[in-house]
Amino acid sequence: MPNPSILILPGDGIGPEVMAEVRKIIAWFGDKRGLRFDVSEDLVGGAAYDKHRLPLADETMAKAQEVDAVLLGAVGGPAYDGLDFSVKPERGLLRLRKEMDLYSNLRPAQCFDALADFSSLKKDIVAGLDIMIVRELTSGVYFGEPRGIIEEGNERVGINTQRYTESEIERAARSAFELAMRRGKKVCSMEKANVMESGILWREVVTRVGKDYPEVGLSHMYADNGAMQLVRAPKQFDVILTDNLFGDILSDCAAMLTGSLGMLPSASLGAPMENGRPKALYEPVHGSAPDIAGQGKANPIACILSFAMALRYSFDQGAEADRLEAAVEKVLADGVRTADLLASEGVEPVSTSQMGDAVITAL
């Protein structure tokens, strides 16, 4: 059997810095645990644009389709702000999501005990928080046609189309229910069925899929109320299921509850490939953070935990994923902190690479 393959796309800003730490971790698993991966690397986002005038070259897209998992750092930055919409760094990421058909985006929002004080929310509201947002990732207003800026009468009109088919809703819903079965057995689905017909269809299909999971408690919430409840009492949730656009906003909101955006990973999963593994891309929830890029300040943990998700969801190495997550918790409990995690207590921050080394030591 060949080694499982990983394509690394560090991307822009702090992407390459945090990914360097993940490479060390991958090497550690090869040396110490006999888990060897074939790792290749390529460009995405602004870095790809600089070379190819495209945020994702066709060859890179083809490679991403072949590997067992893609690890992505981050895309975008002010240097690319003036670019035409069609070649913006973000389009590279969206092309990967769409062409790999990664319909289920898993975004855990977990509050690490050692960091509970770090949230802007009161400690008792967030301590022990562990929710999973399942965001549909290949459809909705991100991809619907018609779209664009058109002339009408004597002015321009900006148009985007929210569009969901029954089967698109169904497969995202199914992945949320499957996850809930292995967690707290609750799914809360969020849409705006009171004002959008796409939300009505969403609610109907989710309700139907829910019938296949009688053990899972299903509730529905309007997305505006969902945002409110996330801030008011986030621990009421287990799995939150929502569409691409609401998921974008609600998952950032949930992420910030934990107070540590530099900590949060994500997995974007598609249908099983021939070898039984799902198409998969793993990336930190944080962005390219251009303000601190190149300074060795970035927190590599979100990217490291994204690799832990890869171990779990792509490589069937749940125990090794647990090991890696436990190492991260230990490092945090020991008080090791990158600059983003510093409360004002005179703790000295460690660098990106010192944090990576600390995790390896803890492994």
Place this chain on the structure above:
Amino acid sequence: MPNPSILILPGDGIGPEVMAEVRKIIAWFGDKRGLRFDVSEDLVGGAAYDKHRLPLADETMAKAQEVDAVLLGAVGGPAYDGLDFSVKPERGLLRLRKEMDLYSNLRPAQCFDALADFSSLKKDIVAGLDIMIVRELTSGVYFGEPRGIIEEGNERVGINTQRYTESEIERAARSAFELAMRRGKKVCSMEKANVMESGILWREVVTRVGKDYPEVGLSHMYADNGAMQLVRAPKQFDVILTDNLFGDILSDCAAMLTGSLGMLPSASLGAPMENGRPKALYEPVHGSAPDIAGQGKANPIACILSFAMALRYSFDQGAEADRLEAAVEKVLADGVRTADLLASEGVEPVSTSQMGDAVITAL
């Protein structure tokens, strides 16, 4: 000169209860301050459906177009969940917004000193918070065509259209900049210009309008980051300008920061009428709260403060609005609390009508 006219639409759930308190306040201003209004009342939402099989009768719509201000309580409730989309209670409210062309929805998120402990956020993050969300209210995905659930191949597809013309963006933007001039002179505009062309046009038009207000600092933020920043450090904002759908979610998120949804008013303003007053509808941000309806538990303050906004924006009675707001602050400082405002300290809650009376006593 005839008295200024007000149409009261109590609506559903706690709507009638909180509106009864506003009627007392209106009477007080007539008796004690010589501010007399011609007040009429009609049905909206489920209450209108029960009588007319429509969430807003044509006669009511016509009346709303003629009066100087509409005060609305709340619409919706589980009794109407099974209704067809076209006659849902919410459609009554949306019809008012659309046909009165109320393009600028002002949603202050203010943290009252006496209630700062009540937020799920840490006190220093929210104490003194005073931001104003300006939400475009007549366009976007709420109203764009095509929309509906169609058959395609052998499945159904839910479709909604996000659609913004330059002039729609411009007038909403202008109202945000005008407000900022009278406040902290900062506007932050939120969209998803990185993934939606309608967001690109939004950003471009807002930037152009901003040139007419050189004193106002303008910034742009992606809406997902906006949700995050609202939770992380909400005091960085003064006026937030955003579209109908993002505004729905972000304003609920902002409202919850203050910890007191029962406290927050809103104004929805349109173009000036012949008498120079803007078309206007005022309503609390909270909904119909069916779980506590009819029990005398609801907090009438959001609805009372909505009337204060009417005094300010429709009736040019800024000083009287200040007086009413000060009375509310005094009542809160005195420790008067409806059930929604109770921390767990053994304070006895007052009823809806006791709260209304307390405000009148403080006036």
